[in-house]
Amino acid sequence: MSRLIIVSNRVAPISEGGPAAGGLAVGVYDALKETGGMWFGWSGDVLGSGQPEIRLEERGPVTFATVGLVRRDYDQYYRGFSNATLWPAFHYRPDLLQFDRHDFEGYCRVNTWLAQQLVPLLRDDDVIWVHDYHLIPFAQALRTAGVKNRIGFFLHIPFPAPQVLLAVPPHRALVEALCSFDLLGFQTKPDLRAFCDYIVNEASGSVDTSAQGPSIVHAFGRTLRAAAYPIGVYPDEIAELAKAGEHDKPVRTIEATLHARKLIMSVDRLDYSKGLVERFRAFERLLEHAPAYRDKVSFLQIAPPTRSDLHAYQEIRLQLEGESGRINGRFAELDWTPIRYIHRQYERPVLAALFRTAHVGYVTPLRDGMNLVAKEYVSAQDPEDPGVLVLSRFAGAAHELTGALIVNPVDVDGMADALGTALSMPLAERKARYEDMIAQLRENNVSVWRDNFMRDLQQVSGDEERVANEAATG
Structure with a gap:
């Protein structure tokens, strides 16, 4: 052979x-x-x-x-x-x-x-x-x-x-x-x-x-x-990783500090192609236009460093740190930080378990070949209580994951609306969308x-x- x-x-x-x-x-x-x-x-x-x-x-x-x-x-x-x-x-x-x-x-x-x-x-x-x-x-x-x-x-x-x-x-x-x-x-x-x-x-x-x-x-x-x-991806393997990581300290910490708030989650390399600034601003627009979500939802952005010796990547890091600080300064309470921006890597079981905890997967690159994070988020969900994927139309995954809420990543208001829809989506619709996507992922692993x-x-x-x-x- x-x-x-x-x-x-x-x-x-x-x-x-x-x-x-x-x-x-x-x-x-x-x-x-x-x-x-x-x-x-x-x-x-x-x-x-x-x-x-x-x-x-x-x-x-x-x-x-x-x-x-x-x-x-x-x-x-x-x-x-x-x-x-x-x-x-x-x-x-x-x-x-x-x-x-x-x-x-x-x-x-x-x-x-x-x-x-x-x-x-x-x-x-x-x-x-x-x-x-x-x-x-x-x-x-x-x-x-x-x-x-x-x-x-x-x-x-x-x-x-x-x-x-x-x-x-x-x-x-x-x-x-x-x-x-x-x-x-x-x-x-x-x-x-x-x-x-x-x-x-x-x-x-x-x-x-x-x-x-x-x-x-x-x-x-x-x-x-x-x-x-x-x-x-291998969706069933990712589901097992999610179960294996649910008792790890970062996952337990998130769950303990959410205090029953809903969680929106993103994981991206720190890169200008990922639409991170637009994503932060759409979350800000959600809190601005739908004040009922204030103190009821947190946004976790994990952005591991990449190509840190290139000027464009240094700029995007500074910009994101500035945006997260500005938005938190505008909306935070003593016991609530709207955006948790983390600039480090986590192990695969921890990420999978965090995906499973998140009510919304927020994947909105300006342009991406595929974006396996979108597929991993869906794979990690609890079939009985799945979260909702908000996905850029410019990610390759959007051609397959039609059960996601598809958005234009430069339309800040449109993304904010999609976040609101995802956070309020009934269980029956969430399950139907999840079942459609997980079947696709298993068929094309x-x-x-x-x-x-x-x-x-x-x-x-x-x-x-x-x-x-x-x-x-x-």
Whole structure:
């Protein structure tokens, strides 16, 4: 049986009870530990000097192969092009985009170097699955090194409309590099359409959607496949985590200090794409326009730090601290703090138990590839007394979780209205919405995401071999 080789920018130090990791890390590890194989990527270490060396670690059926980055590579590849150029552009924030030609050169150089580190570890029948925007040129680098294995790519963040992508100066080189993969996976059909629109209108390519399965893309002298594969979670596992964490101190503290108040809860990395400021202001608008909720509801925002050495992230932290302080100063009582803003990580069972405690899950990114927090919130609910999910229409999860209250994250009044609706929703309606969403989550869990992608990647290989054989026989 072929090994699965996962390649991602960061190989996360995941443990079953450890700090909650991002959607990519949880989804990838849950997929990989079932099949066995290797997870290859950056260790997270930034070296001041010396040549980075690969470290191999066996954990059950999974081999973790990690390597550090020297400071220049970290600055240009990660801080620079990946997160100062691609991240804002792909999240529809070209106004925040910063581009430096040397950063792009570093981005390509590190992708080539990482590919060269992986090549000696590969076997002929390995299937390689590359993840996310940091590694767009990775297949191109492997092909240059002579690797003929099947290579798939999954983009965890949105793919922007062509007119937005054009704001990235080397946009054509990026899309050409994507076409070196055999199969491209996107979170949603709108992301897939955006990619196909670029191929047709900017790259003079073609897209065939007539057949069953993934679209067939012809561009830059290559034929590849592309489709949407919405990433999922294991809802029953999350429900068990919620039960396991209900006696942990943070959960008991929240329950004890709520004093029968209802709880609205959000969990996000501290990032400008998450709509945090708008979310705070919508909660303020709820308290302003519906004074009956004052001292009857608390809002818990957990926002772990991320990319704290980037200026844009320092700004959003200061802005949120200012907003929470202003709103609390306006409405707080001696025994009631409206917003509890916490800037730290919690372990997965604690988060799941807090989700189960919360009457409202408040997930309103300005733009998000999927947003697994929305799915985890629903999964953690008590089926007999579930909470209500308020969800941005610009999260990929909104295409599946139709039982949520769908909002526009820039419409502060609309979000405030949705919070009021969620807080007052009758039990029968809450249960009906929950049952609809949990059925969807069970039907499309993370194993389905993995299996669908791997099935189509295997089929791509078969298609290419058949075409080659037909050409050889005339």
